Amino acid sequence: MVLVFIDQTEGHIKKSSFEVLTYGAKLAAQLGTTAEGLLLGTVNDELPALGKYGIKKVHQVSSDTLNHLDAQVFAKVIAEAVTSTGADTVVFSHNQTGKAVAPRVAARLKAGIVTGASALPDTANGFVVRKTVFSGKAFANVKIDSPIKIISLNPNSYHTAAGEGTAEVVALNIAVDAPKVKITAVNKVSGEVPLTEADIVVSGGRGLKGPENWNILLDLAKELHAATACSRPVADAHWRPHHEHVGQTGIQIAPNLYIAIGISGAIQHLAGVNRSKTIVVINKDPESPFFKAADYGIVGDAFEVVPKLTEEIRKMRAGG
Amino acid sequence: MKILVCISKTPDTTSKIAFVNGNTKFDEAGVQWIINPYDEWYALVRAIELKEKDASIVLHLVTVGGADCDPIIRKALALGGDEAIRVNADNADSFYIASQIAEIAKQGGYDLVLTGKETIDYNGSAIGAMVAELLDAPYISLATKFDLAGNTATVAREIEGGEEIAEVQLPLVVSCQKGVAEQRIPNMRGIMAARTKPLKVAEPAAVDALTSIVSYELPPPKAGVKLVSPDNVAELVRLLHEEAKAI
Ligand SMILES: Cc1cc2nc3c(=O)[nH]c(=O)nc-3n(C[C@H](O)[C@H](O)[C@H](O)COP(=O)(O)OP(=O)(O)OC[C@H]3O[C@@H](n4cnc5c(N)ncnc54)[C@H](O)[C@@H]3O)c2cc1C
Numbered sequence: 130m131v132l133v134f135i136d137q138t139e140g141h142i143k144k145s146s147f148e149v150l151t152y153g154a155k156l157a158a159q160l161g162t163t164a165e166g167l168l169l170g171t172v173n174d175e176l177p178a179l180g181k182y183g184i185k186k187v188h189q190v191s192s193d194t195l196n197h198l199d200a201q202v203f204a205k206v207i208a209e210a211v212t213s214t215g216a217d218t219v220v221f222s223h224n225q226t227g228k229a230v231a232p233r234v235a236a237r238l239k240a241g242i243v244t245g246a247s248a249l250p251d252t253a254n255g256f257v258v259r260k261t262v263f264s265g266k267a268f269a270n271v272k273i274d275s276p277i278k279i280i281s282l283n284p285n286s287y288h289t290a291a292g293e294g295t296a297e298v299v300a301l302n303i304a305v306d307a308p309k310v311k312i313t314a315v316n317k318v319s320g321e322v323p324l325t326e327a328d329i330v331v332s333g334g335r336g337l338k339g340p341e342n343w344n345i346l347l348d349l350a351k352e353l354h355a356a357t358a359c360s361r362p363v364a365d366a367h368w369r370p371h372h373e374h375v376g377q378t379g380i381q382i383a384p385n386l387y388i389a390i391g392i393s394g395a396i397q398h399l400a401g402v403n404r405s406k407t408i409v410v411i412n413k414d415p416e417s418p419f420f421k422a423a424d425y426g427i428v429g430d431a432f433e434v435v436p437k438l439t440e441e442i443r444k445m446r447a448g449g
Numbered sequence: 450m451k452i453l454v455c456i457s458k459t460p461d462t463t464s465k466i467a468f469v470n471g472n473t474k475f476d477e478a479g480v481q482w483i484i485n486p487y488d489e490w491y492a493l494v495r496a497i498e499l500k501e502k503d504a505s506i507v508l509h510l511v512t513v514g515g516a517d518c519d520p521i522i523r524k525a526l527a528l529g530g531d532e533a534i535r536v537n538a539d540n541a542d543s544f545y546i547a548s549q550i551a552e553i554a555k556q557g558g559y560d561l562v563l564t565g566k567e568t569i570d571y572n573g574s575a576i577g578a579m580v581a582e583l584l585d586a587p588y589i590s591l592a593t594k595f596d597l598a599g600n601t602a603t604v605a606r607e608i609e610g611g612e613e614i615a616e617v618q619l620p621l622v623v624s625c626q627k628g629v630a631e632q633r634i635p636n637m638r639g640i641m642a643a644r645t646k647p648l649k650v651a652e653p654a655a656v657d658a659l660t661s662i663v664s665y666e667l668p669p670p671k672a673g674v675k676l677v678s679p680d681n682v683a684e685l686v687r688l689l690h691e692e693a694k695a696i
Contacts, residue, residue, distance in 0.1 A: 138608075138609070143609070198613075199587065200578060200581065200587070200588040200589075200590065201581065201582075201585070201586070201587045201588060204582055223574070224609070225590070225591060225606075225607055225608055225609060228566075228574045228578070228590050228591065229578060229588060229589075229590040229591075230578070231575075231578070232543065232547075232573075232574070232575035232576075232577075232578035232579045232582075233578045233579065233581060233582040233588065234582075235544065235575070235579065235659075236544060236547060236578070236579040236582040236583055237582050239544075239659065240659065241542070241544070241659030241660040242543065242544075242575065242659075242660070243660065244543075244572075244573050244574055244575050245572050245573070245574070257663055259666075260572075261572060262570060262571055262572055262665070263460075263466045263569070263570055263572070264569050264572060265668075266466040266667075266668075267466050267468075267665055267666065267667050267668070268665065268666045268667075268668065269571075269662050269664075269665050269666075270662070270663045270664045270665070270666070271660050271661070271662050271663065272660060272661050272662075272663050273659065273660050274658075274659055274660060274661065275659045275660075309587040309617060309618065310587055310589065310615045310616075310617050311615060311616045311617070312613055312614070312615045313603075313614050313615060313616055314613070314614040315608070315611065315612075315613050315614070316611050316612050316613075316614070317608075317610050317611035318610055318611050321610070322610075323609045323610025323611070324610070325609055325610075326609050326610065329695070329696070353696060364627075371593075371627055371628050372593075372607070372611075372612075372628075374627060377462050377486070377569055378462075378486050378487070378490070378627060379627060380607075385695055386689070386693070386695040386696065396462060396463050397462045397463075400462070400569075403668075406693075406695065407689070407693040407695045409685070409689070410674070420674045420676075421671070421674070422671060423671075423674040424671070424672075424674065424675065424693065425674065425675050425676075425677060425685060425688060425689065425693070426674045426675070426676050426677070427676070427677050427678070427679050427682070427685060428676065428679065429679030430679070433679065434679050434682060437679075437682040438682050438685065438686070441682050441683045441685075441686040442686055442696065444683075445686050445687075445690060445696075
């Protein structure tokens with residue numbers, strides 16, 4: 130049985146969970162078995178409706194303690210759930226929660242894990258999972274040799290597909306330890322689209338010359354309901370907050386659309402964005418290395434091109 | 450107070466990524482090696498800052514690898530730290546490495562283990578969590594701030610669209626990223642001092658790896674950029690809408 134970890138926050142199931150549910154159900158079909166979900170804590174969403182992603186059951190450990198992440202507590206509960214449900218394959222999203230918990234569960238169960246998986250495993254000869262390595266510059270095919278196998282899937286690398294079906298909700302009775310991590314505050318950047326969850330990201334580099342020029346980028350982002358990002362020197366100069374820094378040493382993202390404005394496309398920058406589906410580059414230098422990594426490009430002055438782009442998108446939206 | 454910082458050797462960020470032996474091995478020809486930036490800039494520098502504030506802190510570095518890691522660990526010692534331990538073993542897999550580090554951590558009785566959030570070559574993001582599990586200690590991943598007052602750590606960690614602040618009692622394992630500290634350049638005094646700091650070599654514990662790399666692949670090359678004239682921005686919008694279906 131393939132057990133899929135369903136991640137939730139503030140009463141709602143995260144978007145990345147729908148990807149892993151779809152992936153888990155596909156994997157189960159490939160292995161000739163069934164997929165089931167595992168939810169820790171309580172949510173307001175309809176759980177039987179998760180059946181539309183192809184899972185038969187949702188196991189729920191509904192303790193309020195589990196509405197907040199303590200990796201140590203989570204790992205123990207999940208490992209017990211794996212044992213009691215008899216799962217031999219466990220799937221997580223390689224998101225913030227998955228990174229904290231999945232390798233812990235693996236160590237606890239002495240199960241081999243592949244983190245950052247980007248495709249379904251090849252199960253023709255053993256169990257080989259493809260993962261991104263070298264910050265998106267290559268893939269490794271990694272064989273898991275243990276009886277229990279754990280995969281954490283890169284967010285945005287597997288398309289959610291919903292069909293018909295309802296899942297049976299089963300209460301799992303597992304003792305939950307008292308958390309040792311005491312959460313004292315949560316600071317969310319309100320009103321903005323979270324960068325790692327965003328479908329579209331608009332990003333600026335040193336070519337924008339200074340923080341006072343960011344409104345052209347913010348206007349475009351607003352029109353596209355996009356998250357905003359920046360290159361490292363921009364964050365280092367405090368033109369933009371650190372949490373917007375993408376790249377090898379910043380956040381790695383894989384949106385559907387990445388629009389790079391006044392960014393040269395240094396190899397360390399590309400390492401954080403090269404898994405984006407479509408890349409648009411706006412740069413006044415035709416020799417900018419970013420054009421080599423781009424799908425679409427405009428060689429031109431950002432200060433002229435970006436406002437025009439915002440305007441054209443507005444027109445298209447208005448036109449239907 | 451004893452702190453252990455995990456150090457990994459990685460290819461420089463500008464290295465050409467290529468593979469040899471029928472795509473089963475990373476091509477090391479001409480590669481410059483560096484300390485994994487997350488280990489160096491964030492985990493190690495933060496530990497050094499803590500020691501600068503409280504000289505009674507004992508700061509050790511650990512790496513798992515062959516003698517080829519020694520120059521890297523000396524570089525790390527040039528930034529700071531009292532001594533280093535190298536577990537003399539090949540990098541078999543995350544579980545193997547984490548088991549070796551956990552063994553050193555247990556023997557040394559460390560209160561705090563810091564790692565980088567991932568290595569820039571394998572991108573595992575797994576060692577810290579595994580070490581924490583093997584030590585049965587709490588774990589905070591993707592930390593963006595780290596402070597210590599007595600035995601209580603205050604840590605900010607990345608969550609979707611923001612950060613979460615938490616308090617935890619030591620012992621604790623934390624994986625660090627941007628925000629925790631700022632990059633430092635080693636000075637001459639540090640480099641000289643590093644030469645005489647102890648670098649102990651430990652033999653590995655008997656542990657079986659659970660995974661193995663079968664082969665590597667490079668991504669297919671991009672089809673090539675479609676350039677649109679700056680005077681025809683509407684065409685870009687049309688392509689993004691109709692062809693890429695991205696907006
Ligand atoms: C170990 C290491 C790690 C690193 N990690 C990261 C990382 O994680 N993320 C990251 O981003 N960088 C990282 N860097 C830095 C990276 O090497 C580059 O220096 C950086 O990405 C450059 O930022 P930029 O493109 O904004 O600036 P520049 O390289 O200065 O590029 C500015 C660009 O703007 C264009 N431009 C100027 N004016 C205009 C205009 N009016 N209209 C349109 N275009 C214009 C220019 O043609 C140029 O291409 C790292 C470096 C090292 C050594």
